Amino acid sequence: QKEVEQDPGPLSVPEGAIVSLNCTYSNSAFQYFMWYRQYSRKGPELLMYTYSSGNKEDGSFTAQVDKSSKYISLFIRDSQPSDSATYLCAMSPDTGRRALTFGSGTRLQVQP
Amino acid sequence: KAGVTQTPRYLIKTRGQQVTLSCSPISGHRSVSWYQQTPGQGLQFLFEYFSETQRNKGNFPGRFSGRQFSNSRSEMNVSTLELGDSALYLCASSSGQASGNTIYFGEGSWLTVV
Numbered sequence: 001q002k003e004v005e006q007d008p009g010p011l012s013v014p015e016g017a018i019v020s021l022n023c024t025y026s027n028s029a030f031q032y033f034m035w036y037r038q039y040s041r042k043g044p045e046l047l048m049y050t051y052s053s054g055n056k057e058d059g060s061f062t063a064q065v066d067k068s069s070k071y072i073s074l075f076i077r078d079s080q081p082s083d084s085a086t087y088l089c090a091m092s093p094d095t096g097r098r099a100l101t102f103g104s105g106t107r108l109q110v111q112p
Numbered sequence: 113k114a115g116v117t118q119t120p121r122y123l124i125k126t127r128g129q130q131v132t133l134s135c136s137p138i139s140g141h142r143s144v145s146w147y148q149q150t151p152g153q154g155l156q157f158l159f160e161y162f163s164e165t166q167r168n169k170g171n172f173p174g175r176f177s178g179r180q181f182s183n184s185r186s187e188m189n190v191s192t193l194e195l196g197d198s199a200l201y202l203c204a205s206s207s208g209q210a211s212g213n214t215i216y217f218g219e220g221s222w223l224t225v226v
Contacts, residue, residue, distance in 0.1 A: 034214075034215070042219055042220075043116075043118075043202055044155075045217070046215065088155065090155075099145070099160065099170065100157060100215065101157070102154055103154075104154045
């Protein structure tokens with residue numbers, strides 16, 4: 001079993017929809033959580049990072065962390081075709097180590 | 113502020129050859145990490161350098177090596193290339209502080225081994 005599980009999709013939604021992307025993890029040492037967006041043949045772009053349980057909002061993105069359930073989510077409000085990409089969750093122990101463990105990524109398609 | 117720069121962007125090598133990839137981190141960042149991305153295995157951590165010292169290493173064979181220079185620029189080398197080494201190699205840059213810092217990726221180097 002992988003340490004981080006993420007549904008690969010593809011997830012297809014109409015323009016303007018609220019998108020929910022999720023990851024579960026098994027390693028309780030993970031304390032530092034990130035979401036990256038990756039367009040085809042590009043490097044991952046950092047969208048959100050959070051260190052604690054709860055919600056964090058930034059523009060059209062909301063990141064949610066539930067450490068008790070080992071479950072993290074990313075919500076995208078008013079999704080646009082330009083949001084079509086692969087979304088990767090990543091996490092690590094907050095010990096100064098920079099080894100991120102990634103989910104496999106969810107491919108999102110926003111239909112105009 | 114310039115982002116993480118990786119060179120070359122694309123390269124094709126023959127099985128058995130070696131390859132060197134280069135990474136220039138964001139100005140002021142002292143930590144450089146390398147990741148391999150393949151369709152089958154996803155993004156996997158190779159190693160991390162901080163102040164010219166390897167601080168952490170992933171589960172890859174010794175054919176994969178790296179180094180960091182005093183200006184924080186980093187190189188990774190893969191010797192005796194195998195077909196399975198075909199991948200996107202990503203460099204990530206961060207301040208390297210103990211907590212609360214963010215990690216930024218470059219565009220990657222696409223390696224094809226034939």
